[in-house]
Amino acid sequence: MLTFLLQRLGFAALTLCVISVLAFVIIQLPPGDFVDTYIANLSASGSSVSQAEAEALRRLYGLDQPIWVQYFKWISRVLVGDFGESMEWRRPVSEVIGDRLWMTVLISFFALILTWGIALPIGVISAVRQYSVADYVFTFVSFIGLAIPNFLLALVIMYVAFRYFGVNAGGLFSQEFELAPWSWAKVWDLVKHLPLPGLILALAGTAQLVRIMRANLLDELRKPYVVTARAKGLPERRVIVKYPVRAALNPFASTIAYLFPYLVSGSVIVSIVLSLPTVGPLLVKALIAQDMFLAGTIILLLGALTVVGTFISDLVLMWIDPRIRHQME
Structure with missing residues (x-):
């Protein structure tokens, strides 16, 4: 290993x-x-x-x-x-990026947790209750989530929030905390604003993973070991959760390799729409200005996040599947 x-x-x-x-x-x-x-x-x-x-x-x-x-x-x-040094900002790149990189990682990680937390149980329910009303509803919602771009969903949410509730749904901080130094009050304000952009980024990935989990679990439920476990009288919950769900998680876990960078890249347009203090708007401006040091650094850091996502995917696969661990020994 x-x-x-x-x-x-x-x-x-x-x-x-x-x-x-x-x-x-x-x-x-x-x-x-x-x-x-x-x-x-x-x-x-x-x-x-x-x-x-x-x-x-x-x-x-x-x-x-x-x-x-x-x-x-x-x-x-x-x-x-x-x-x-950034040519456009005339400041060191590390200062220009500053907290923006950590905000990008925080939003993307939060979106990844939401994606898994929503897609896993919905995918299991859709497979176990195939062709039920719940399965049809989840399938319809999944297709809608795949069809609607994240930035369009962000625009719709901003319009509804402002038109009917008088609330500005953009940004990660309230106006009084945008330029304030870090404190527990600012952290709590960030926590209150984080769910909306995280949910917007998570929806498209959630819809895709629901279909993957449903297809994988349906394939596992038809295998002989599941039929044998049911014939022995094991409780249905144990029959499903003990082995089929765990086996179906293999392709599900491997999606971390592309889902994490997808969330990071997808946050570029969403960040511009929602006015989020992430590296997305900075990257767009740097590419337009051909500020190669700033743009190159951001792309390199996003590439590093992609590599980290792939490495985490390998570790998760080794953890959930003993066969992979044995092959590595």
């Missing part, structure tokens, strides 16, 4: 290296660079920048060097915890 974990960690490090290269290269694929975007914005506002000033800016940020030189300078600083 130790060998397996070491192999996974090695693959994770290699994956992050590839992600960093791809992110850095793709960000610079559009024509021009940050200085060109900066000059275009100034020209739109009636100002101008001379050629000498533009060249000085490129030398300042190292944009006059080949792309591979820029990458190695950036990644060498990243390895020691220095993510460089």
Whole structure:
């Protein structure tokens, strides 16, 4: 098992290296660079920048060097915890991201817990009571959840909350706590605002996992060992929960590998709609401005979350399925 974990960690490090290269290269694929975007914005506002000033800016940020030189300078600083300086904000990237990264992780983790907490029991009920009224209702709701984009659902909820209740459903903090230092009162205010964006992000993933859990459990319930357990007179709850549900959890658990990054990437548009203080809006602005240090760092960190999600998925599969543990020994 130790060998397996070491192999996974090695693959994770290699994956992050590839992600960093791809992110850095793709960000610079559009024509021009940050200085060109900066000059275009100034020209739109009636100002101008001379050629000498533009060249000085490129030398300042190292944009006059080949792309591979820029990458190695950036990644060498990243390895020691220095993510460089944001060109647009003119501040260290770590300061610009600040609490936004932790807010992104918090919202995504909360959405993941909600997804599992809702999808698991609903999937079990739909499979055990196949073709019942409850199964049809859950199936209908699941298809609706798959069909409606998260950002559209966020817009509908914001409209209903403001139109009929006079409440602003956006943001993670009340107005008096937005710029206030951290305190127990601010933490409690965050807890009160967290369920709405978490639920919005969880709904699409929940609908998908309900269908997966239902299909897996229906397949397990038809296997001979379940028929034998029922023939021996075991209680129905024990027959279902003891083995079929646990076996059906294997594909369910493997979805963590893509569900966690899906929640993180899905939070980008939802964060813009709900005005959430996450890295989503920052990433969009950085990509538009071609702020490669800020955008590259955010993409690298999101890639790290993807790798972490895959690693957690492997650990959960080893925990719920003894056969996988035996194969690793």
